[in-house]
Amino acid sequence: MDLTFSAEDEAFRAEVRTWLADNLVGEFAAIKGMGGSGREHEAYEERVAWNRHLAASGWTCLGWPVEHGGRGLSLFQQVIFHEEYARADAPARVNHLGEELLGPTLIALGTPEQQARFLPGIVAVTELWCQGYSEPGAGSDLAGVRTRARLEDGPEGGRWVIDGQKVWTSLAQHADWCFAVVRTEPGSQRHHGLSYLLVPMHQDGVEVRPIVQLTGTSEFNEVFFDAAITDADLIVGAPGEGWKVAMATLGFERGVSTVGQQVGYERELATITELARANGSIDEPDIADRLARASVELEVMRMHALRTLSAFDSGSRGPEASVSKLLWARWHRSLGELAMDVAGAGALTVEKAPYELDRLQSLFLFSRADTIYGGSDEIQRTIIAERVLGLPKEYRP
Template sequence: MDFQPDSGLEAFRQEVRQFLQTKVPADLKGLPRSTRSRCEEVMRWQKVLNAQSWGAPYWAKEHGGTGWSVPQILVFDEECGAAGTPSQDPFAQKLLGPVMNAFASPEQKAEHMPAIFNGQRLWCQGFSEPGSGSDLASLKTRAELVKSVDGDHYVVNGQKIWTSYAHESDWIFLLVRTNPEVKKQAGISFLLVDMKTPGITVRPIRSIDDAHHLNEVFFDDVRVPVKNLVGAEGQGWNITKFLLNNEHATTADLPVQKRYMQQLRQLATTQRMGGDRLIERPEFALKLARLDAELQALGMFVQRVAKMEQEHNPASHVLGSMLKIRGTELQQKISEAMVEALGDYGAVAYPDPHEDLDPAQPLLPLQEVARSMANNMFFHRASTIYGGTSEVQRSIIAKMLFHL
């Protein structure tokens, strides 16, 4: 891949900045960023982007997207991260959207894609189950086909766990077992389910960062119309492999990591230890330089994987797993360095970054930084687990390299 600077990229960056300065409401900037922002912020931001014809920055033009190049997408993400805009719905934009573009029927696209573009429908992902996390193909949630005079449908029974934002989502894309008699990968199908369907129960899980973004979801005789099956019965595992490769490529979260590094550099020049600024202490300066070098290498890695994926190069699947490992491990290193640089403030447990501060409590120095970084450090402890553990990714790499 050619990593020479694109002469037109700076003009594109200025176009994005101009849009952010002139067309984005002030209350949608300078916000804390997480996997998914508050629902109302996500929906408003999606409407703003759609009005600019930027409603799907990551999709090809033939699917209604911007058709941007990989470097343009990275610039867009960087500038939005620097401006503190809300996130888009990552499940719709980066996971379900590509699946729908590749596998959905015209009727399914007509029903669901306009709602994604217009910010009217938020999604969650129903994959992991108790006992079926890393070994996803062993999932047990059943979907039995029932033929009826009022319309053929599936009856879904089972449980999903670690379902991010299920309590705030309108729909869920769901892996179910439609045939228990065949090889486990061959009996899986991919369903779209309205979260308001009777029989669905959502229970919260408080994670180590003391936030509520995870849930258990229970399905008790949930009726799902056959028209909500994406692809054919038994095609779910192939669809899943396609989706998970996209997920691996996004877990590097490059714009967020760049923002963390910027904050870390600021702390290094302002925080003192033993009378010296942190940047003046050789051990911390060396750590900062190493993290910066790793981040620059990761940036090139992200471009390479995304470009290969666009070209349908099978080696992108191996590199996607490598990127997942390197990106998530770097997330942990940078967030740990941030907490270390905060000193005593890094040891204080602050509320969730989305929660309002108590006006009766005076703001302490560095509290605004510390309250997000302490939570982020805890959250990123899970980054080497979700989306397939690092151990699973290494097994995938070994197997796929053997067959290349």
């Protein structure tokens, strides 16, 4: 894999840096570094405004084909943008689920009508999305979905009527739409009989209940569907093909934005290292060794991520993404533990009453979930064992 950036790529990097420096000013400068895991409540409306400013300047959906509103940029140029965005400490974006997951899914598998209806709103950040996958009895095992939908006639044509519950639904409280996997064939089991529906969130049949996390914030939610409706044609793929479409969406989940995510990790590690120097804990052999190991492992993760993205760009979607998830989830969880050990006794008291945490405390508490959400470590290991090592398949009753 050639990781050399061309002269054109470096010119693009300079363009990105210049634009960010010129635009992260005034009211937008005030929200630098805000948002992200465990901190999505920070300056939310201001970050929406920033994201729409990005869109108006052509900095959303960079890898999408031009005919669908994107810029058709190369893989390396997308990587460059996300790296420079993170290095500029720009605020966390609000439209990841629409831009990185649903949009590519509709481009690949949606109808022309669905593409025309939904892609412009994702590009412009005027419609926000959430993902309706996990359920109380179907977390990482998506084939256990029990939320059901039936097709019936309505006053304005056919419609799907949906009943059930989703859980751990990120940012559902802000979403306009949900892409949901539901069971549409009565009596079906496992991955058979599932369908992939696009469901409006602002209706009487949808209730969102925020889940208060250890961080005191509520990125995750429960979503209840009680005779919620969506139009009959808002199904991606054919009825019963929901598993295939959902797997396609998951294939897009660990895209180029993960490289920018690792630049954010680099900043977190730098903050912890600075604290260790300031309080003298860096002189402890164990702390010094863990800081050095974290730095080396972070560079290994970056190289693996670039190799994985290069494979994706060439059309190969193997188990590399599962390896990436295992690597960064465990590394980031360990980083949170290291942060608390470096902070020492001070980590035990909140920043401000009644429960205002500092950045490192939020990092530690939220990162406990890293090895669970987005496909647990156990699920990733099973994928690697079965698809790479050829081990016997896990028993499923």
